[in-house]
Amino acid sequence: MTEQTFSLTLLPDNAQRLSNLCGRLNEHIQQIESDLALNIRQRGNIFQMSGSETAITNGCRILESLYVATEDGKLLTPNMVHLALQEFKGFR
DSSP states (O other): OOOEEEEEEOSSOOHHHHHHHHOGGGHHHHHHHHHHTOEEEEETTEEEEEEOHHHHHHHHHHHHHHHHHTTTOOOOOHHHHHHHHHHHHHTO
């Protein structure tokens, strides 16, 4: 299995929503990386991912889904990220 790289841009570029998505000290990103065996690097609203093609596809879907969830200003928690990952696994 070869490692792929992909760049995902989340729009609109909103610093508060991106901070909410990433979590305190990037804990949400680390949780996603660990669960999906994915490497994620972020600069602003651009997320560079590397891993298997499946991991990247799943990572994009999770990040997009969680970013939509930040739209109403509700604070994401590690438990919410965990639940989103578990729900997502059920639909694969």
